[in-house]
Amino acid sequence: MAGGMLEYTKTVLQKVSFDARLFRRELEKAINRLLPNELEELKQWLLHFVTDKPELKPALVYLSV
Structure with a gap:
């Protein structure tokens, strides 16, 4: 599997993106x-996902983006 x-994580993050606090948690x-290689893929996905969601961008600090 x-x-x-990673796919499950993306789904969850999409579903909670209405609330910045839930998204951060x-x-x-x-x-x-996640494994290190999955984290790298998640970082790339998140950079694209939060492009039009400025309220979620502060959460990227947890990924050291």
């Missing part, structure tokens, strides 16, 4: 769960 946790959980 390669990439299963789920992102913190993902950082602890």
Whole structure:
């Protein structure tokens, strides 16, 4: 099930993106769960995902982006 946790994480982050606090908490959980290569892929996805969501951009600091 390669990439299963990453895809699940993306789905969860999309669903909670209406609330910046929830988004941050789920992102913190993902950082602890994902493998290093999955984290790198998540970073790239997040950079694209938050482009039009300025309220979520502060959460990127947890990824050291």
